[in-house]
Amino acid sequence: MTDTMASRTNFDTDLSVRIRAVETIPLHIPFGSPFQIATARESSREFLEALIVRVHTDQGVFGIGETQAWRRQGSAELLPNLMHSIHGQFEPLLVGRSPFDVNAIMQDLNATLYNSLYAQAAIGDALYDLIGKFLNVPVHVLLGGKSRDRVRVGAVLSMKPTVEELVESAQAFYERGFRHFGLKIGIDPAADLRNARALRETFGDGIVLRVDANASMNFDAAANLLRKLEPFDIDVAEQPIAIWDVDGLAALSQAVAMPIMADESVSTDHSLLDIIKRRAATVVQTKTAKNGGIHYIKRLWNLAEAAGMRIYPGNHPSTSIATSAVAHMCAASPIPVMEGVFAVGMSGALADDIAENSIRPIDGEVPVPDGPGLGVTLDEDKLAKYRIEV
Ligand SMILES: [Mg+2]
Secondary structure, X not given: OOHHHHHHHHHHHHOOOOEEEEEEEEEEEEEXXXXXXXXXXXXXXXXXXXXXXXXXXXXXXXXXXXXEOOOOOOOOXXXXXXXXXXXXHHHHHHOOOOOOOHHHXXXXXXXXXXXXXHHHHHHHHHHHHHHHHHHOOEHHHHOOOOOOOEEEOOEEEOOOOOHHHHHHHHHHHHHOOOOEEEEEOOOOHHHHHHHHHHHHHHHHHHOEEEEEOOXXXXXXXXXXXXXXXXXXXXXXXXXXXXXXOHHHHHHHHHHOOOOEEEOOOOOOHHHHHHHHHOOOOOEEEEOHHHHOOHHHHHHHHHHHHHOOOEEEEOOOOOOHHHHHHHHHHHHHOOOOOOOOOOOOHHHHHEOOOOEOOOOXXXXXXXXXXXXXXXXXXXXXXXXXXXXXXX
């Protein structure tokens, strides 16, 4: 028997693998410092609600995926809801099937719970992880191969009580090699202007400055503030107005000089098509949980590329699992992607991680994981430490 035939035989054996069970692990992971954005202004968050999913097979290998119960920015999911969807609706559809049948499985999950993207994200990404582990290749190989070894990422500048503290937080990121900043705006326009001016005075042209209102402003307030921010060379204004107001985003794109990014307004491919048809934004942000993981985000990126939009890879604050999923997608993208905030959980927002090999930015860049699958090894002690009863 030749080597080729031998490996072919092994490959056939791998394809016989079947999904045996789905395990969910709900976690409360503390933030390092309070995470304040314009929506949900009543309180800042003390911990992230993350859900880790393990898809187990009859051959012992398992795949891991992550989603979050973010409960802001259009997310209405709670950890118990996500777990109920996954165990009550998805698990019976998954058990006994081949993890290689990602497209058919995702189609069935969506047919069962329409647009349940937050729940589907963890399952789909776990299947990609599983396939990569079975074939002994990183997920970026499954996505078409690696176009880059490192992915430059941006930092979120969460709201601070004073402009001095805001600049101090930016300085800390700058010293770690970050050059792309997403400044949270939308509660106090005077403070927003002060912050933007202070950042330009401190860093000059040495940084790229973006602003993000998290859908919090009305049209007039947004148009007024964005015009006043124009002298500070803002690269893009992220989701200034309400999720549902796509016509408003289109009008805003005409009314102000800076480009507009749609984030909360984009969930499915249909919602992105709507944005494109109405020319409501020229930048689109995707997130693992919001947009349903790798399986669906691939489609969004293809649509965005075809429409000539810029792609901003984001995430809700997350552990290394969702960070890795986005890093693999960025690595496999043959066209440039923007310096997104998908490493936000690891760039300082979260106090801890649940991976043995945390994916940490080095000089503002995330190294693309090269291990099989997503390349993340779970730290069982950390899982136990942050696990909650639901
Ligand atoms: Mg956003």
